[in-house]
Amino acid sequence: MFKQIKAIMKKELRDASRDLNSLFSALLYAVMGPVMLFVMFTFIAAEQKEVMENREIQIISQGSSQLIENHFLSQGFSVTDSSKIILYVSDDFEENISKGLSGSVTLKADLSLNYKEVMLVTRTLKLLNKTIAYQRMIARGVAPSSGSAIDIQVEDRNKVSFQSSMMVKMILIFITTAGLYSSMSIAIDMTSGERERLSLEPLRTQPVSERRIILGKLFVALIFAFIGTFITLGLDVIALSYAPVEELGIRIAIDFTAVMKVMILLIPFIISLTAIQIAITLFAKSYKEGMTYMMIFTLIVTGINFLPEKIMVGYSSFPYINELVNMKQLLTGGIDYVVFAPLSIFLHLIIAAFCVYYAALKIGKERMLG
């Protein structure tokens, strides 16, 4: 049995290693994912740094706007004659403030381009508003605290910041789909490609069972899937150690130990996804058709990453969701709901076994011969 599976694996590996297009596309995603993460983090950090370093505002007023100008200057802003953010201060602003009335200001900017800068200016104005309100209360002999009936303290129970959580989600998308992308071309070539080049008929006339044919092909696809995932994980460690993640306030605990744990978590995950991949691609009569099916499948797998947190936690012992929840916890250093799920591992193996069984039936069908 193993001799025949080994023969099929040897042939498929030899065939795949000579298909430069498949090899290139297998490695491209595994390498490009971490590179894209590095570029993305660096770009976001640089943008954030730029916003903080180049805080500037143009203040226009017919009357006096000294109060506002001084406040912005004290908060590290430069008040310039020309800026993307323009603050129109009403002529009677300071007069109204001194009378204890409201002073009116209008902020003009292109929000689609300068959203972060506008938010920063708004926060600075809110601070001034609060300062003036407190000063008025003190002047009237009223404790400033009486202006706030409820003192709201928000304490994040999660050890992971929202921003970290979002960034980890991005990393997880690359990690969970790396195996799929790395084995995609090879899997399609071994299944729909075999149909397309009409080599399935001579293969089926050999004394080898359909199940062994499928197992041989699945093992080769798994080799590529594991190599691709391992490359992605390894490069993620390198990319994130050089990327300015801390400047973004993100805490990601991705080191060698975390990578090993993630890799172990991913074993049943990759086995079942690759088995599904083999079963799906057998439906296609050509490489092109197989690629279409696989793109749809990959989109669905990617979509699981975007399930609401409530569903993720609620179904955390289910396959795919379990690995995502656990990987997220591992990478962010949180331990709140790490779920060791024998159910998930068991279901992954059942899914893989069913796919092998189904694919063996499918490859034995007459219509596969063309």
Added chain:
Amino acid sequence: MIIVKDLYKSYGDVKAVNGINIHCEKGTITTLLGANGSGKTTVLRSLAGVIKPDSGSIHLGGIDVLDDTITAQKKLGVFPDLFGLYPRLTTREHLEYFGELHGMSSSLIKERTEEIVEALAMDDIINRRTDGFSQGQRMKVALSRAMIHHPEILIFDEPTRGLDVFSVRLLRGILRSLRDQGRCILMSCHVMAEVEDLSDQIIMIADGHNIAQGGAADIIKSSGQENLEEAFVYFVTKFRKEKAAGEKNV
């Protein structure tokens, strides 16, 4: 030895094979002669164990193909009409792969490869990838793949299609040599000259039925025609007339 009894196979409403019977002895070449769509390829694929007939029995070398397909396939070498080669593998790697699927040791595969290279004059292509091979070269690879495990039964589906005269001559020589070695050969063919020249037995089929059977000379004689082509046309026409009359009566 090949024994096929009352083979039936339908695809929906289309009856592809309608009670075919075949009996081929060791050391003979039997040819299935039929028009396009007459059911030849379906019969050969059923024999090779890749499609399952609706009813009937197939025995290859005493093994029931439907009961024990894998054991039957060990005795069989198949030359399909479309060669189905792997373009990124060399000829040698094809032989290695198919030899390993038959459980042959690497030393035996090497030995047989050398034999085949000599027999088919394949020195120039043995270490070349099959991508870009001519039809004749592709035929050699498909033929050597079918022969690597020394099968006692060989099936050829339209082996001479698309080949030049040199390749046909080579193939003819190989077929004769295999027959002389005691192999049982069943092939399908359209070319009357080839059929007449090579076949010990001809089985004419039309619309999935046996319509005539015997040696070329016997068939020509029983049809009262001058040659095999005329005899074939005679039997097919006669069968279709009888079939139409039968349907009319029903």
